[in-house]
């Protein structure tokens with residue numbers, strides 16, 4: 511299993527950015543023990559409704575804050591107080607900033623040395639998204655959001671949980687530059703293709719006939735907002751949808767992945783039939799994506815791809831992704847160098863009409 515250092519991405523082991531760590535509805539069942547970025551984390555929803563993510567282990571005696579469902583304090587529903595959580599062992603209370611602010615059998619100030627790390631987190635489009643930075647810096651951009659999420663004509667997704675995969679995320683990101691796999695892998699060879707770098711956003715525009723849907727033309731604009739969250743606007747026939755594909759590092763060289771589709775219904779009051787069609791649309795998109803997933807499961811790492819000029823701008827894509835493994839100043843230099851359009855010799859560019867599907871996308875603001 512190849513690790514970050516093997517790809518020469520930069521000094522960091524894990525990329526900086528917003529990542530999905532759970533589906534919002536999972537938190538309705540109570541606190542969760544999760545593992546990402548090579549560390550164990552405690553995730554719970556406070557009484558305000560806001561999610562909280564803390565390093566998992568209580569400084570008192572090392573107990574995992576959210577891994578017990580049998581402690582009486584948990585069974586009695588007394589673990590969460592406001593947005594704070596009590597350790598299931600001796601009841602020390604951690605607030606959402608990660609500081610101990612109450613010890614049931616101790617008068618006087620709580621030890622500052624008991625503090626643990628708290629992570630920026632949002633409940634966004636049905637997903638719990640965490641900002642991770644190895645150095646603890648605050649978010650430098652907002653988590654991605656589609657305004658269609660709040661429009662009742664768009665049928666909200668439920669995530670496909672694809673589980674964990676022993677692959678470095680670099681191999682997943684390579685897909686953005688990879689024009690030549692779209693025919694053999696997905697049965698949708700491109701008639702046009704381009705990439706565009708825009709700061710922490712990386713865009714792919716492509717289109718071509720899609721075998722799965724009888725050869726109808728499929729137009730897509732796909733973009734990463736940071737290193738872990740891909741959204742793709744896809745238009746074919748009367749269908750318009752957004753696809754979500756998310757990868758989050760679990761350990762160095764291992765990811766967890768999710769998938770979903772937000773589908774536009776035929777009317778502003780979606781019917782049961784519209785909801786069923788949306789489910790089928792997501793299942794169809796999952797089938798297409800599963801082919802990538804299967805290839806990733808069994809492939810060797812491509813530390814140095816034997817890329818031809820006509821493969822696609824892999825070097826650009828990898829350099830863009832490397833900005834998340836370096837300090838902010840170096841990242842800004844990489845962005846300046848790459849910002850703009852990246853094309854493949856001899857490959858047709860999107861016509862103005864194809865650019866029209868970009869209208870209203872978040873990165874156009």
Ligand code: FES
Nearest residue numbers: 568570571597600
């Ligand atoms: S180990 Fe957490 S309160 Fe004792």
Ligand SMILES: [Fe+2]
Nearest residue numbers: 685691695802
């Ligand atoms: Fe793909």
